[in-house]
Every structure is written in structure tokens, then in C-alpha cells.
Amino acid sequence: MNNFIVSARKYRPTTFESVVGQSALTATLKNAIKTNHLAHAYLFCGPRGVGKTSCARIFAKTINCEHLTPEFEACNECESCRTFNEQRSYNIHELDAASNNSVDDIRSLIDQVRIPPQIGNYSVYIIDEVHMLSQAAFNAFLKTLEEPPAHAIFILATTEKHKIIPTILSRCQIYDFVRIGINDIVEHLASIAEKEGITAEPEALNVIAQKADGGMRDALSIFDQVVSFCSGNITYQAVIENLNVLDYDYYFRLTDCFLSNRVADALLLFNEILNKGFDAQNFVTGMSGYFRDLLMCKNSATVQLLEMGNAIRELYVKQAAQCNPVFLFDALTLSNECDLNFRTSRNKRLLTELLLIRLCQWNDKKKVVTDETVEHKSIEKIRVSSPAPAPTLNNTQLQNNVVATQYVTTHPSSSIGRYQEPVQKKQAVVPPSISIRTTPQEITQMVTENQAGEYKVKQHEPVSPEALQNAWLKFANDKIADQIYARNYMLNHLPTLTGSDSIRMVFDQPIQQKSFSEIFDNLKIYLLEELRNDFLTFEFELDETQQDDNALFTSQDRYTWLQKKNDALTHLRKTFKLELD
Template sequence: MAYTALYRVYRPQSFRDVVGQTHVTTTLRNALREGRLSHAYLFNGPRGTGKTSAAKIMAKAVNCEQPQDGEPCNQCATCRAISDGSVTDVLEIDAASNRGVEEIRDIRDKVRFAPSDVRYKVYIIDEVHMLTTEAFNALLKTLEEPPPHVIFILATTEPHKLPATIISRCQRFDFHRIALQEMVVHLKQICQEQQVEVEDQALHLVAKLAEGGMRDALSLLDQAISFSGNQVTLRDLVLITGTVSQTYFSLLAKQIAEQDIGGLLEQFHQVMVQGKDPEQFLQDLLYYYRDMLLFKTAPNLQEIVERTLIDEQFAGVASLYSLPVLYQVIEALNQALSQLKWSSQARVLVEMTLVKLCELGRSREQTPVAENTGQNVAELVKKIQILEERVNQLLQGRVTVAAATQVEETRAPQTQRRAPMGSGGSGRSSLNKVRETAQSANRALTQQLIGNWSQILAEVKKVKIQFQAWLINGQPVAASDRAVVVAFTSPIHCEKTMEPELRGIVERVIQATTGKELQFFSVMEEDWKEIEAQSSQPGEQSSEADADPFVSEALKLVGEQLLEIKE
């Protein structure tokens, strides 16, 4: 008789045999026991986690002649026939090779006929996300209101590719990756039944490489048994899978911490001689340091056990690393993995990365963090003392003109935020420029700009359409021989147009259109009306002190005798 692969021999035949999916099997057993069956189910999750096996168990359970607490008996003729695949009413369809609308229409036409051998017709559609859009549309109505004797079970690894209309018509069950400990226990039972001796570390490596899929784990175990016979060791498993042992990584990490570049490169050379893949080597080293980081920050976290065996050697190497160095090591390895995909010299890049990891610890020794922190604190304390002295001088009435100017410069950003115009060049100086433009406005030039404004907008649009969108809210209101003022009704547009890049483009376009080199200023419409009124009535114009609140504040503090205002 031909040899049967382990993953086929140990395929689950009942819900209790499904490993690591208790949340799914319990719900299905309760539904079967209480007779609360749905017409459609959606099983989704990573490969090898039991989706198709659970679907076949479900098909047996709904048709079993002697069900036992929601489980199929696997003894009656119906259960045996479904297990053998000889029941025509239980169909397993691979959507990857039967993805067209014609295949789904054929299912839709046959669904109406009653089952011939069993109680329910069960359609198991594997990899259902591979169906075409037309096939999904053909399945939609049948999936929503199938005949009472039909059950659909859809299985997929990529549920996000399914239309929402399909998902909403199914009971959805999410299959999880199988935990490493559960997988190891199950593999041990299989090894005992097969009378094979396997080292615990080898089983942990099999479970780690399977990444939560039991089918992948059984395939790797089958391959290891074929290579080693009845005694499987970690050395054999490392040899056939191309991975590197944890002991080796512990040696590398110790050499990196001790900055032993020569020994480190020699160990890496031995790995390359054995034909290991540089990218896989870097990935495994990254996971090793990731486990070390978790071990140091959260030693009780269960997830640590799922990657690395925590032993005395690992704990001893972890004590050689501080958290800042670990962060830098993981970041350097991650960057190297990203660069490796585009590099034609993978080995050289890995060697350079290993040398860089050794240099990380050395550079940190040369520039201690505490020393840099102390220097920064000293500089901050010195600056605070200078500021305190200046504040005391101001409060005592001994402020000088230079001190007043420094106060004004310090508070300039607040003035810009409160100013009614844009932040890029706004403030008291910009307001003064707007007032000067209003007082010396050239009526003919203003009318020329108003008439050419649409042309100016069109030219700005050629440079960048977003800039034209910010300007379209404004309208020229005054122009002199030196500047032009544009009034806006929206504060956002007004503020945005005073940014240096946009302002420079507008000034160049205006110069090209009018032949005059004019500065561009934006102002809110209500502010412009106030400035225009003041310009038309010079006698009632407010004083400089009233126009600027900071000058008024300085006058209150030091008096007019000690304060000199300069433009």
C-alpha cells in the first residue's frame, strides 16, 4: 500500500480533533445539538488551521445517522461514505480552478434538486475569494435563499477580497493561528503513535517554522522523519530546513555585545559555507533580538515562548544588552532587510550590517548619554537665568531700547497669530505696508489690476492649480507703485496666500502681467474697510501706540521718557 503523508493520516475526523480552534468547534457543536443550523457559513483564517477539515466534519455531523452531542459518530454508513468522498450530495469545489460564472450557474441549477443519499446537500467551496465578480453575482441570490435541504460552507484565506453582500449572508467564523504550545503537544502525540523519538527543541523549531499552521508542521515533521528515521534531532532539522539554531544566534549576539568583529565574521562565514540564505539569516537574527527585547521588557509575556526557548544561555546574553542598544540593533536589522531586496550583493550587505551592529555599542561608549544630557540641562539653566534678569529689569523700570526691542521680538509670533492677515510676513510691519499702500494708492494701476485679475489667476493656475484655488477668494483693492493689496473674505485663504512660496509666484505673475515689480499683501475685507476709512480721514487716524498693543504695554511699564519707537 502506498505511503500516506502525515497531514492526511491525522486529518481531524471530529470537532474534538481540531487543534486550537475551540471558539469555532464549540459554537458549531452547540448549533448542531440544538438544531440551529444556518444555510451558509464562512470559514476564514491562515492556511493549515483546519478550515476545510471543519467543513467536512460539519457535512458529516448534519447527515450523521447517530450524532453524539453535536459530533459525527464516524461509524455509520453515511459518515464513512462522506469520509471516503463517495457521497455525491457533499461536493467540495476548488474555486481557484472553478472560478467562472458557468460553474456557479451549474451549482445554482442543481441546488433545487433534493439530495439522493443523505439529509442535506453540502457545498464546500474552498478558496472562495478566487471567484470572479460575475460568479459572485450568480451565487448571491442562491446563497441568500437556498432550498431548506442545502448548506453552503465557504472557506478562504483572504476574506477581504469577498464582496460585503456575500459576507453578510453567512455566519462568519475566524480561524486563528495555532499556539505553539498546543502545536507541540499535538506533535508529541503523533510522534508517540508513530514510534518516533524527537528532541523537544526540534519540535519547537518545527512549530516555529510552521507559523501557526498544523498542516505545515506535519509536513516538516514528515520530512524530518524521512531524513533521520526514528530519531529526529535539532541538528538534522536545522540541516534540512536551512535555518540556524538558537545556540548559534546566542553566540553571535554575545560577539556583537563584546565587539568581536573577527569572530563574528568567521561565524557568519561558516553559515554561508553551509548554503544558508542571507535574507533568512537576517530574519532569524531579527526575531532573536525581538525576543530578547520582549524578555527584558515583559518577561511574563506568553508570546515570548512562541519564538525562542528561554534558557540560561539566552538570559545571560540578554543581560549584556541595554534597551537603547536593543532598539538600535532591531532598527538596523530592519533597515538591512529592506535594502536586501534591492541589493545584488546580499552577503556583503549582511557583513556590513554585522560590523555596524558592533560599532553601535562602541559609539555609545564614546558619547555617554548622561554627559550629553547634563550639557543640555546646563545650557537651558543658563538661558533661563538670562531671561529672569531681563524680566527683573523690565519690572524695575530700567528697560532700555534694546530690551524693549527684544521683548517685541520674543512676542512677535503671538502677534502673527493674532493678526488679521496671513502668517507668512504678517504682523505690524505688514499692516503698516497696507496702510502706506492705501494712502499712496494709484487709482489707474488699481483699476488695471482689477481688470487683469482673471488673467493673473489663469497664469497662477498654470504654475499650480492649488495656488489659484487659494487666490480665487480675493480681489485687488489697492495698488501703489511699490505694492498691491488683495482683500479676502475667508481667513484661511487670507493666511494661506501670505506663505512665501505662493506669495513669490503671485508677485512674479503680477510683474509679468503689468510690467511693474510690486509686493503682494493680503488682508481681511473687514480690516481693509477700517484701514480705508482711516486713510480717507487722516486727522482721525489712530496713533502708533493705539495701533500696536505691545507699544502701549511698553509705555505703561517704562513711560514715554525711556521708550523710543523705531520703524
């Protein structure tokens, strides 16, 4: 029985050309070899399984090769290359810093550095997981790393660059390895499957690449696992079953429920997902990514951001064409909020079900305003002409919010109009304070539009000084209790009415005005609602007569000012050993 070798070891890169997804770094290293600009210390950092140690070995092998190829790759024929391939080279030394992280281990390495190479030009020392070295080991390594012998080259590899002390970083050339793209992983897996005589669907390899999260070693390990499960025929369905991946078809079916307002079907589908063993938070996270992909599909320029097979991408584009961009944005926002609140929620299933219900009811809450009812969001929803046979609307009907029927002219050029049956889709509610004789300009001044696109009449009730002061003090005590400076100002400085709708505020110092400006927007909204007057205006005034005595902002300023007025204050402070706050 032949010994099985996992794909991560069997297909490990042996040349710069075979390294996947790191073309910029391999080109830099090859050019350094070509121009003979070799540094004495390198730091390879990046995520797991992206080729750091493999590139270090290839680099060490290539710089010691006696007969480089025209592409500046190792020849694999000279004595140095053969000893490396047979794992008996004395020029290349590897140290696992995770298990050899003490000062004694580094001192042993330093003693070994002094020995020149037997074959080749360089002794290369590859220290993997270098961030695991202790602080004392790092300090013992500094001098040798800064000024090593001419034949010594150090290659440090780590997944956690931030744990390495700056004095080490400053002595190395730093190479940041990136996560390998999904398309690169899929192509590499397809080539391995072809060499091994395995049939694989592109969509199945795409799922493996997404599960690997940018690591080629993880992708190859998953590939071997799936091959064992599928017996040499890798299909999409077998991959999602073996890896317990939530199929995108569930999200497609859920979106159909959202668009057609089928709450019960969405909840039953979510229950089916839970019964298959999927975690609710992973479901919510996956749905956020799904809505993000649909949003990218709304624009042909951003479709390329989807890292998936062409067949699945076409399904996404077809689904995105049925969705309103506003719905996708709101759905993405709601699912992201649910994901953030998931950890603190005690009833996680209910939290997710509420998300599904809100998405299903989105079309009921968001009424689309068409051009037939409102043109450019103006208030000319009430179109009135002066036809002779038109019925008269009395004030009682207007006060009861009776729907005003529309009167349209027979021809645009005719001044004589006729009455038409009211169209339900074009009905508009007339606010009680708007008369049938009110002009569109006056209506625009009297009506405001809220965030939901609905129109309401502006409030304009008389404001009394007592009501203003009560609302002012209530806001100071209830709304800004934690903002000391602004609250103190409001409690000690009451506003005055300079007109029926004008409020005047006086500040003694600029710092008062600055602190008050931080809460002014909330105060304004509060006063407009509390006093039921949307026409209030606010005036600010800085009292320059109070600048001299009150310009004391710090405790030291106030102490110095009081000390000048009473010398006994200094004696009192020293006697009781008082300190300024």
C-alpha cells in the same frame, strides 16, 4: 508493500474535538448544532492549512448524523456517517472553485441544489477557494445563496477573504480561522510521533512548528520529510541541517562578539554563515527576531511571549542577562534599518558587515555616565571647595581646556580641605568660558546637554540685522524650496531684530502663520546654529490692518475681487476662454 499515506491525510481531523487550535470556532459550530440554529451560508476564511475544509466536512457530516453523541459529535455508525466515511455520500458535495469558476459551473450547481437529500436532512455544498470564482459567476450565485431551498447549506472556504465581493459576504456567517500556535503544533506532532513509534526532541519539533508558520498541514509535511531524513529519530541538529535553518547558536556567538568588541570574529562568523548557503537578508531578519526575543527576556512578565522550548528559553534568558537594555534596543533598531535598506542596496554583504561592525563598536560609542561623575545629570561635575593649600589655576590653563583637578574636604564637617591626587575617572573638562568662580546655577544656564549625553557651552555671539537676513533667505532658498507658501512668505517678509537676542515676525494673514508654523522648528534650529546664538527668542504678530484686502486665499476669491474693480476682466476671460487654476 503497503501504500504510504502522508500524515496530513492520515491524521486529518474527523471530529470537532480533533481540530487543533480552533477551539472557539468549533465550540460555536457545536452550539449551533445543539440549538438547531443553522444558517444557510457559512464562510470559512483564514491562512492555509489551519482546518477550514476539514471543519466544513466535519460540520456537514455532523448535521446529517442520525445519532449524535452527548458531545454533539458524529456517531460514525449511522448510514449517513458510513457513506461519508466511505466517500460515497450524495448529501455532501464539494466544488473546487479554482478549476470550476465559470458561470456554467455555477448554473450547474444551482440546478443540483433543487434536488433534496436522499439520506439525512441537509444537502451541504462545500465550495473551496471560492475567491477564484469570476465576477459573472459571483453574480449568478447571489440569488441562490440568499434564498436557497430549506434543505441546502453552503459552506464557502477561502484564503483571501478580501477578494470576495461584499454582496457575497453579507449573505454568509463569517468564521475567521487563526494561525495555529507553536505550542499546539508541537503537542500535536508529539502525539503523532508517539503513535508512529518515532522519537523526537522537543526542540526539534519546535523548529518544525516555527517553519510551518501557523499551518498544521505544512507542519505535517515537514514532519514527514524530517522523518525520512532521520530514520525515525528526530534530533534538533538533524532538523536544522535538513531544513537549512540558521541555528540560534550563531546569534549567541555573535552577541558575545558584540559585547566584547570583537569585530574580526563577528565578520569571520558571518562569512561562515554565508559559506553554509544562508541568505544574508534571512540572516538579518533572523537577527532582528533574535534581539526581539532577548529584549522580551529582560522582563519576567514578557518571557512567556517566546514560543520555544524550555531548554532554549533558559539559554535566551541567560544571554539577555548579559546585555544592556539600551544595547538591545539600539541593536534591534539597527538590524531593522538594515533589513529595510537591503532591497535597495547594491552591495548587500557590505551592508550587513557594516551592521555587525556598528554593533561591535556600540560599547565604545556609548559611554555610561555613573553617579560618581554626574548626579542626576547635573552640571556639578566640577566640585570646588576653598582649601588653603590648593594650587591656583590661572586663566591660561582654563582657556586651553586644562582638566580641573578635584578638591575634596577631609571630613564633611570640616571647613579645612586638603589637596588629593587627581582621579582620572572623575576628570571633567572645563569649557573656556567658564571661570573657576562660576556658580553651579550659572553653569547650568551656560551649558547644554546634547542627545549623546555630552555637555557643551551655549553659544552667544552678537547678531546683526544683515547676518539675520542672510541666514533667513538662505534657509528659504536652500531648505524649503518645495514648500511654496512658507518660502514665499520668507522671501517677501524679512524679520526684524527688536533686541540683541529677539527676532520679530509679522504675518499679514492667518494662513501665512499656519504655513510658517510647519517649518518653524527646523528654522529655529537652523538660525541658532547659523548665527551661533543659543539665546535667541522669537516673537509673532498678526497685522490686522491687512486682513480685508489680503484675505483672498483661492483663485476664485481673487478673480471675484478683481472683477468688482474692472468689469472688462469678464469679457477678457470669455474671449480667450480662460479657466481658473
